[in-house]
Amino acid sequence: MWLVLDGEGSLSRQVYRGVREAIRAGRLAAGARVPATRALARDLRVARITVIQGYEQLLAEGWLETRRGAGTFVSAGAAVERPAAAAPPSLGVRVSPARPRLSAFGERVLETRGRPLLSAAISTRPTLPYDFRYGTPAILDLPTTAWQRCIGRALRRASVRAYDYGAPLGNPALREALAEYLARSRGVRCAPERLLVVSGSQQGLDLAARVMLEPGATALIEEPGYEGARTAFRAAGARVVGVPVDAEGLDVVAAEAAAAGAGGLGDVRALFTTPSHQYPLGAVLSLARRRALLDFATRHGALVIEDDYDGEFRFEGKPLETLHALDGGERVLYLGTLSKVLFPALRLGYLVLPDALVEPFLRARLVADGGLAMLEQVALAELIREGSFERHVRRSRARHLERRETLLAAAARHLGDAVEIVGSNAGLHVVAWLRDVEPAALRRLIDDAAARGIGLYSIHPYYETPPPRAGLVLGYAALTPEAIETGIERLGALLRGRP
Amino acid sequence: MWLVLDGEGSLSRQVYRGVREAIRAGRLAAGARVPATRALARDLRVARITVIQGYEQLLAEGWLETRRGAGTFVSAGAAVERPAAAAPPSLGVRVSPARPRLSAFGERVLETRGRPLLSAAISTRPTLPYDFRYGTPAILDLPTTAWQRCIGRALRRASVRAYDYGAPLGNPALREALAEYLARSRGVRCAPERLLVVSGSQQGLDLAARVMLEPGATALIEEPGYEGARTAFRAAGARVVGVPVDAEGLDVVAAEAAAAGAGGLGDVRALFTTPSHQYPLGAVLSLARRRALLDFATRHGALVIEDDYDGEFRFEGKPLETLHALDGGERVLYLGTLSKVLFPALRLGYLVLPDALVEPFLRARLVADGGLAMLEQVALAELIREGSFERHVRRSRARHLERRETLLAAAARHLGDAVEIVGSNAGLHVVAWLRDVEPAALRRLIDDAAARGIGLYSIHPYYETPPPRAGLVLGYAALTPEAIETGIERLGALLRGRP
Numbered sequence: 002m003w004l005v006l007d008g009e010g011s012l013s014r015q016v017y018r019g020v021r022e023a024i025r026a027g028r029l030a031a032g033a034r035v036p037a038t039r040a041l042a043r044d045l046r047v048a049r050i051t052v053i054q055g056y057e058q059l060l061a062e063g064w065l066e067t068r069r070g071a072g073t074f075v076s077a078g079a080a081v082e083r084p085a086a087a088a089p090p091s092l093g094v095r096v097s098p099a100r101p102r103l104s105a106f107g108e109r110v111l112e113t114r115g116r117p118l119l120s121a122a123i124s125t126r127p128t129l130p131y132d133f134r135y136g137t138p139a140i141l142d143l144p145t146t147a148w149q150r151c152i153g154r155a156l157r158r159a160s161v162r163a164y165d166y167g168a169p170l171g172n173p174a175l176r177e178a179l180a181e182y183l184a185r186s187r188g189v190r191c192a193p194e195r196l197l198v199v200s201g202s203q204q205g206l207d208l209a210a211r212v213m214l215e216p217g218a219t220a221l222i223e224e225p226g227y228e229g230a231r232t233a234f235r236a237a238g239a240r241v242v243g244v245p246v247d248a249e250g251l252d253v254v255a256a257e258a259a260a261a262g263a264g265g266l267g268d269v270r271a272l273f274t275t276p277s278h279q280y281p282l283g284a285v286l287s288l289a290r291r292r293a294l295l296d297f298a299t300r301h302g303a304l305v306i307e308d309d310y311d312g313e314f315r316f317e318g319k320p321l322e323t324l325h326a327l328d329g330g331e332r333v334l335y336l337g338t339l340s341k342v343l344f345p346a347l348r349l350g351y352l353v354l355p356d357a358l359v360e361p362f363l364r365a366r367l368v369a370d371g372g373l374a375m376l377e378q379v380a381l382a383e384l385i386r387e388g389s390f391e392r393h394v395r396r397s398r399a400r401h402l403e404r405r406e407t408l409l410a411a412a413a414r415h416l417g418d419a420v421e422i423v424g425s426n427a428g429l430h431v432v433a434w435l436r437d438v439e440p441a442a443l444r445r446l447i448d449d450a451a452a453r454g455i456g457l458y459s460i461h462p463y464y465e466t467p468p469p470r471a472g473l474v475l476g477y478a479a480l481t482p483e484a485i486e487t488g489i490e491r492l493g494a495l496l497r498g499r500p
Numbered sequence: 501m502w503l504v505l506d507g508e509g510s511l512s513r514q515v516y517r518g519v520r521e522a523i524r525a526g527r528l529a530a531g532a533r534v535p536a537t538r539a540l541a542r543d544l545r546v547a548r549i550t551v552i553q554g555y556e557q558l559l560a561e562g563w564l565e566t567r568r569g570a571g572t573f574v575s576a577g578a579a580v581e582r583p584a585a586a587a588p589p590s591l592g593v594r595v596s597p598a599r600p601r602l603s604a605f606g607e608r609v610l611e612t613r614g615r616p617l618l619s620a621a622i623s624t625r626p627t628l629p630y631d632f633r634y635g636t637p638a639i640l641d642l643p644t645t646a647w648q649r650c651i652g653r654a655l656r657r658a659s660v661r662a663y664d665y666g667a668p669l670g671n672p673a674l675r676e677a678l679a680e681y682l683a684r685s686r687g688v689r690c691a692p693e694r695l696l697v698v699s700g701s702q703q704g705l706d707l708a709a710r711v712m713l714e715p716g717a718t719a720l721i722e723e724p725g726y727e728g729a730r731t732a733f734r735a736a737g738a739r740v741v742g743v744p745v746d747a748e749g750l751d752v753v754a755a756e757a758a759a760a761g762a763g764g765l766g767d768v769r770a771l772f773t774t775p776s777h778q779y780p781l782g783a784v785l786s787l788a789r790r791r792a793l794l795d796f797a798t799r800h801g802a803l804v805i806e807d808d809y810d811g812e813f814r815f816e817g818k819p820l821e822t823l824h825a826l827d828g829g830e831r832v833l834y835l836g837t838l839s840k841v842l843f844p845a846l847r848l849g850y851l852v853l854p855d856a857l858v859e860p861f862l863r864a865r866l867v868a869d870g871g872l873a874m875l876e877q878v879a880l881a882e883l884i885r886e887g888s889f890e891r892h893v894r895r896s897r898a899r900h901l902e903r904r905e906t907l908l909a910a911a912a913r914h915l916g917d918a919v920e921i922v923g924s925n926a927g928l929h930v931v932a933w934l935r936d937v938e939p940a941a942l943r944r945l946i947d948d949a950a951a952r953g954i955g956l957y958s959i960h961p962y963y964e965t966p967p968p969r970a971g972l973v974l975g976y977a978a979l980t981p982e983a984i985e986t987g988i989e990r991l992g993a994l995l996r997g998r999p
Contacts, residue, residue, distance in 0.1 A: 011672070014693065100856030101803045101831070102769065104736070107711035110863035138663040149655050152875075156648050161978075164637040164843035173510070194517065200699075203870035212606035229870070236867045237603070270601065304600045332600070344663035346874035357599030364609035368735045369868065371702035371728070374876055375845035376651075479660075 004045070012047050016055030021064055024075055033075045035065060105216070110236050131488025132456030135281075135430040135476030138344035142397050142478075147389035151380040163375050169367050170359075171198025171351070172378035178385040179351055186391070187312055188326045189335055191353045197362055200348040200373055202308065202338045206230050206273075208352070208369065209334060210237035212361050213271050213304055221259060221272040223251050225463035227280050227308065230273040239270070243465045250279050250286030253293040260301060269303045276324055277312045281463050281474050282432055283424015285318065291327055298332050304355075305333045313342050313394050316402050317426035331355045339381070341429060341478075342394055347377055401429060407482040408475065408489065415493030429478035432460055435471040437496070443471040450495055455488050503544070511546050515554030520563055523574055532574045534564060604715070609735050630987025631955030634780075634929040634975030637843035641896050641977075646888035650879035662874050668866050669858075670697025670850070671877035677884040678850055685893070686811055687825045688834055690852045696861055699847040699872055701807065701837045705729050705772075707851070707868065708833060709736035711860050712770050712803055720758060720771040722750050724962035726779050726807065729772040738769070742964045749778050749785030752792040759800060768802045775823055776811045780962050780973050781931055782923015784817065790826055797831050803854075804832045812841050812893050815901050816925035830854045838880070840928060840977075841893055846876055900928060906981040907974065907988065914992030928977035931959055934970040936995070942970040949994055954987050 004023055006015040023029040035041075038056060042049040056073060059065040066076045103111070155163075170176060176193035183189040199205040206229055214220055216238025222230055224243030234241045244256045251274050260269045274294065276286035286294070298305045307324045325335040330353060338350035354362055366372070384390045405425060412422055412433070421434040438446055440461070447457045460472035477485055503522055505514040522528040534540075537555060541548040555572060558564040565575045602610070654662075669675060675692035682688040698704040705728055713719055715737025721729055723742030733740045743755045750773050759768045773793070775785035785793070797804045806823045824834040829852060837849035853861055865871070883889045904924060911921055911932070920933040937945055942958055949956045959971035976984055 018693065101712065101801060101854070103711055103860055104714045104717070107860045107864065110711070110867055111860050113863050113866070114859055136665075138660065140660045140663055143663070145655075149652075152651065152655060153648075156644075156651060161637065161639045164639055164642070164845050166635075166844045194513070200869045200872070203866075204868065207868050212602055212609070213600065215603045218603070233867055236864075302600060345665045346663050348869070348871065348873040355600075360613055361602055361606045361610050364612050365606065365735075367612070367702075368609055368732055369703065369706050370699045370847070372847065373699070374847040374873055376876065377873055 012051045013054035129456040130454045133475040137479040139478040144393045151383040155379040175378045175382040178382045197352040201350045205352045206233040214239040218270040250284040269301045271304045273306045278427040308336045311428040315427040404477045407485045411489035415490045419496045430476040433473045438471040440471045511550045512553035628955040629953045632974040636978040638977040643892045650882040654878035674877045674881040677881045696851040700849045704835045704851045705732040713738040717769040749783040768800045770803045772805045774807045777926040807835045810927040814926040903976045906984045910988035914989045918995045929975040932972045937970040939970045
């Protein structure tokens with residue numbers, strides 16, 4: 002697509018910026034005719050007035066011009082008179098003389114610029130009735146009444162200290178409440194002063210990358226794996242090496258081979274893993290592998306980053322001890338988030354730190370943001386303390402179990418042999434491998450599905466080296482059983498319609 | 501003091517940790533007698549039960565032991581049996597074999613570990629009736645009713661998108677509201693898509709340091725100046741060079757000399773300044789200096805970071821155009837915070853970015869935290885939109901003006917020639933140079949003042965190279981005129997009591 006909406010500001014502003022960028026980048030040449038407003042609105046699934054407003058701004062600024070009766074065109078001067086487009090194209094780099102020099106970090110993060118923003122997908126896509134996006138908050142389940150009560154209480158009871166800078170590890174009451182909750186629910190035992198409250202997994206991963214990874218150091222990560230970890234490690238300048246995953250989770254023997262390839266012992270500084278429900282494939286790391294992994298980390302002097310992103314939702318089998326509990330927490334940094342069990346806009350998560358890392362992480366956090374907003378922290382502490390949080394977790398687990406059962410039954414009924422479902426014994430998503438769809442044909446299937454109200458998402462972005470199969474990550478946390486049933490039924494009809 | 505409370509968790513836990521750290525660090529030797537609970541409680545100004553509880557935990561874990569009738573002692577084995585204390589003292593470094601290797605960044609942030617935490621001062625000190633701490637929120641002024649209404653509205657009106665991941669530049673409604681506010685109040689004109697909402701100045705400075713500063717690059721900063729900027733630049737590995745400040749603000753000629761010393765043109769990547777009210781000395785950067793500074797930045801290809809931390813509060817003189825407005829915003833990153841005009845626990849601030857830096861900063865923010873919590877952003881947008889915010893600013897300005905007048909009159913009456921007051925034409929603090937107090941005697945004055953209920957703060961921490969004079973930073977935003985009057989009167993009596 003020549004035009005990309007970036008999800009920032011109003012839709013018409015996005016159209017304005019998208020077209021302007023297309024001109025700057027040369028995707029729309031000077032003199033080229035731009036699509037009619039009606040056609041573009043249809044393609045983008047936005048109102049026509051949105052496109053008209055965007056075009057008007059572009060006309061006002063001289064990027065576009067109208068020719069009577071002929072339509073709207075890129076101005077003859079627009080593409081060449083701007084500094085960005087004036088870069089010598091033969092160099093293959095875009096030179097913007099106005100941009101101050103960036104650090105190596107600044108250049109590295111810019112490399113992600115081709116990647117579409119999640120928020121763009123969230124804010125610009127029309128709502129689909131059967132949207133299997135993973136990570137959409139399960140708003141129907143949320144304990145909104147209890148949450149509003151806790152927020153209200155936190156506001157009314159606020160002393161002067163509640164308005165001031167807070168404890169940099171995070172609100173003490175929240176850390177006490179989380180430490181007790183983690184001990185009860187996940188067997189993770191830690192003193193509250195080893196808990197660092199962060200604004201979500203991403204801040205936790207970024208702090209870990211900054212404190213632990215030198216540019217050039219090696220970090221291992223599951224393949225396929227969590228993109229947020231890969232991005233944070235890369236931004237720190239680390240060499241990120243993928244370790245394959247099989248039915249038992251991360252393959253520790255392959256990790257040894259990767260470490261040897263990376264220069265042998267002593268070179269691997271960190272290893273990122275999702276042992277309780279491998280993200281996204283869903284395998285549970287076996288106990289033997291857990292032991293081997295800790296042994297690997299000990300020999301390499303590497304830190305294990307254990308992301309227990311959906312540890313609350315386990316439906317089958319006996320829960321295994323976390324790596325943190327197995328290890329005693331000296332070699333393992335345990336990472337949790339409230340984004341799945343409550344909602345992403347809360348922006349709260351936590352790190353359980355090895356004793357020796359508390360001080361460096363605390364100091365890094367003081368540099369990074371000086372601490373988090375107080376209101377949500379105090380309200381969440383209250384939500385946990387009054388019991389509403391764990392009631393919510395229990396209820397959510399029952400609802401997610403029902404959604405999962407519905408999904409699996411519907412898949413068996415409507416998809417049959419056309420798919421292979423994996424990773425269903427925990428979490429809020431499954432992976433469906435498509436037997437009869439070529440990877441190259443997946444994009445079209447996703448578009449066709451969207452036209453039928455079904456939101457589908459390829460597994461390929463989770464891979465560094467995509468596999469030769471087409472696969473979907475099906476999130477079901479935000480859908481009613483009825484929507485799941487209908488969505489899967491429609492997907493089955495769609496799949497049968499293709500040879 | 502051998503024992504430091506770190507402000508984390510309950511007071512008894514802090515006593516526990518403080519004593520344990522003193523043992524580990526060798527400040528309390530094995531076999532040494534620890535202070536009686538009553539004496540330590542008095543020294544720390546905490547309840548005796550707090551110290552007893554801390555000691556009990558230390559006794560339970562074997563760090564301390566009691567000898568019948570003789571008191572409490574550090575256990576014979578405690579100081580040597582722990583890994584931290586087992587490090588060869590001759591090396592002068594504390595070796596903890598359990599700690600995984602840190603990155604260079606991790607080691608750099610650890611260097612700040614000797615510095616006491618602000619939060620420790622906030623949470624552990626008994627409340628003083630005449631506390632002149634700068635930065636304490638003016639809770640008496642806060643529009644708490646309007647704020648609670650806006651929070652409540654944001655909660656009730658939340659759609660599913662408000663619970664999901666938000667726009668990474670910050671909530672669009674907030675950016676629109678802030679852009680309009682900045683244009684109206686500060687003459688800073690920017691499109692909302694050049695505004696990046698951050699969690700406060702600190703996150704803004706950290707993002708700037710990461711994106712702009714290579715390890716080894718030079719960053720200039722006012723001397724004396726804002727420690728948060730110095731810390732962020734140092735953590736990025738930059739060489740931080742102080743530029744002296746005089747009555748016209750930052751000395752641009754001295755900046756040239758510093759740049760030449762740093763290796764000449766092209767080496768200076770960033771310059772941090774507080775032109776509207778130099779922090780902490782309070783000078784207003786003259787127009788001639790503003791022009792010279794922008795010229796300097798152009799010649800060096802350096803980014804100017806303009807921190808307008810208390811730009812809302814100006815009491816005398818015509819406001820000068822911001823550097824951002826003078827420059828057009830291509831060379832200037834404008835930084836603002838809501839911590840002073842509302843309160844620090846809100847954790848909201850903003851960057852106005854040069855066009856060419858929007859994308860790198862946006863990508864850096866996605867790596868750093870993926871975005872901020874939604875609730876406060878939506879509520880603040882509403883507070884601005886409904887007019888409550890600017891009513892609050894106007895009211896606050898009038899109240900702060902009254903506080904300033906009270907302070908200046910009280911100082912003239914009670915302190916007379918004993919002090920020289922500077923920087924009083926804007927902001928929420930003044931600097932009082934003490935004519936008759938030696939720098940070495942200031943600590944005792946501060947302690948004596950605390951015993952009389954007066955909270956005083958030295959200016960020395962703002963300096964890289966402290967001056968030969970004793971000076972105080974007197975914040976007055978959180979005090980009533982009566983408290984200011986009494987506090988200054990008592991300070992006068994205290995100063996006259998010393999020869």
